[in-house]
Amino acid sequence: MQTYEQMKAHIDHVIARERDALFALNGWIFDKHEVSCREFETSARVVDFLRSKGFTVEYPFYGIPTAFFAARPGAAPHRRKIAILTEYDALPDVGHACGHCLSCCISLLAGLSLVDLQKELDADIHIIGTPGEETEGAKVAMADGGLFNDYDMAIMVHLNNYNLVEPDVQAITPLLYHFHGKAAHAAAAPWEGRNAFNAGQLFFHALDMMRQHITPECRIHGIFRNSGAAANIVPDEVSAAVYVRSMDNDTQTDLLRRVDDCARGAAIATQCTWDKEYFEPPYLPLKKNPTGAAVLREIYEELGLSLDAPTNRFGSTDAGNVSLACPTFHPCLETVPHEIAIHQREFAAYMTTDRAYQSLQTGAKIIAYHCARIFSDEDLFRRMKEDFNR
Numbered sequence: 001m002q003t004y005e006q007m008k009a010h011i012d013h014v015i016a017r018e019r020d021a022l023f024a025l026n027g028w029i030f031d032k033h034e035v036s037c038r039e040f041e042t043s044a045r046v047v048d049f050l051r052s053k054g055f056t057v058e059y060p061f062y063g064i065p066t067a068f069f070a071a072r073p074g075a076a077p078h079r080r081k082i083a084i085l086t087e088y089d090a091l092p093d094v095g096h097a098c099g100h101c102l103s104c105c106i107s108l109l110a111g112l113s114l115v116d117l118q119k120e121l122d123a124d125i126h127i128i129g130t131p132g133e134e135t136e137g138a139k140v141a142m143a144d145g146g147l148f149n150d151y152d153m154a155i156m157v158h159l160n161n162y163n164l165v166e167p168d169v170q171a172i173t174p175l176l177y178h179f180h181g182k183a184a185h186a187a188a189a190p191w192e193g194r195n196a197f198n199a200g201q202l203f204f205h206a207l208d209m210m211r212q213h214i215t216p217e218c219r220i221h222g223i224f225r226n227s228g229a230a231a232n233i234v235p236d237e238v239s240a241a242v243y244v245r246s247m248d249n250d251t252q253t254d255l256l257r258r259v260d261d262c263a264r265g266a267a268i269a270t271q272c273t274w275d276k277e278y279f280e281p282p283y284l285p286l287k288k289n290p291t292g293a294a295v296l297r298e299i300y301e302e303l304g305l306s307l308d309a310p311t312n313r314f315g316s317t318d319a320g321n322v323s324l325a326c327p328t329f330h331p332c333l334e335t336v337p338h339e340i341a342i343h344q345r346e347f348a349a350y351m352t353t354d355r356a357y358q359s360l361q362t363g364a365k366i367i368a369y370h371c372a373r374i375f376s377d378e379d380l381f382r383r384m385k386e387d388f389n390r
Contacts, residue, residue: 002120004373007120010113011113011117011364011372014112015364016361018113019357022105022108023357026101027101029046030095030101030348030352033095033096033101034088036089036133037065037066037131037135038066039088039131043059043067043088043131046086050108053112055072055127056070057070058070059129061128063141066132067128067131068128068129069126069129077124078119078122078124080152080375080381081150082121082126082152083148083151083322083326084126084128084155085130086108086127086129086156087103088100088101089131089132091343094343097343099159099348102351103156103157105360106156106157106333106360106364107157107367109364110363110364110366110368111125111127114367120376121375121376128142137318139321143324148325148328149325153327153371153374153375153384154319154325154329155330156367157332157363158331159342160333161337161342161347162309163300163307163331163334164307165296165300166293166331167330168247168286169286169315170315170316171247171252171320172283173243173245173256173278174278174280175243175277175279176242176276176277177263178238178274178275178277179200179203179239180274181235181271183234183235185233185234186231192234193234193236194271195270196235199238199267199270199274200238200239200240200266202265202269203262204240207220207259214258217313218251220244220245220259222240222241222242224239224240244256263276283320283321284321284324285323286330287320287324287328289388291383295380296329296366305333305362327387331366333366335350335356
């Protein structure tokens, strides 16, 4: 049995050998910048890369056209399983301002560095392509379908402007509120109409007023999807897309009730009706795992990474849904200056720089070292599982 230090030496060797190829792939994905659930060329390119490295790949996977499942064949199944999660969708207009091009290649590089240690860790290493994180959230469908129920760990690294070992991940509920009025000529007979746009306006004004009285970690934000056909027609159908976020499920339930009250009040005031629907699947908070987080913290310190973020808040991710099925880790790696926030063009501009090249290697080490530490130590593994089962 290899020691942890010996496994680290193997991991470092593979990362040094493969880093240039992965950084080139990162640049290709960055230039392609395919948006959520449309990552057809990107996923095909990643799959080709994995096959060239000896992986057997199922693609498409889980009924999702741009998802994949990759494993190294040739060995009997091991006692345990690790899922390395892989994201690769871009954002509209701002491209890879979430850094998924780089986090994808971090996951691939980590997987390459671990596959030859499967026997040592008594764990199958699976690289799972999970598209659409910014919208449809493939991990939600996979988690709901039970894919992760028999995994012992799932892990990925996300890029950020600060290092975070165990980020506070918000639940997010994406809702489309529809207001239904009555059309009329806006000049000739406006009294015959019922203005659905006015209902939408009142809805957003009510949300703005409610924000004064919610706790600081909660977030409510949205846009009009449609607001009428012409200026001289009283709008009879208006829709508002709203994201509602909080840190725990109880708070989220209460917040959603209050948002519904805003819609109900706006409809009553304008003599309209309303209804709602999900326009994307809800994301859940990330379940904490103190044992796994403590190991990650030691690895960050070992790699000389500072942990001085002014807040632990990150945002929302479909990895939260996975965390209810198995111990799941979503550490963040500082790749841009502190003043550059995620989802900005300036963030995307850093994804092909020397700083990104260093993050590629560091991020892969975070994943691989973490797996090596926990799966080579039966006590750590047991405590991680106990934390999950609490």
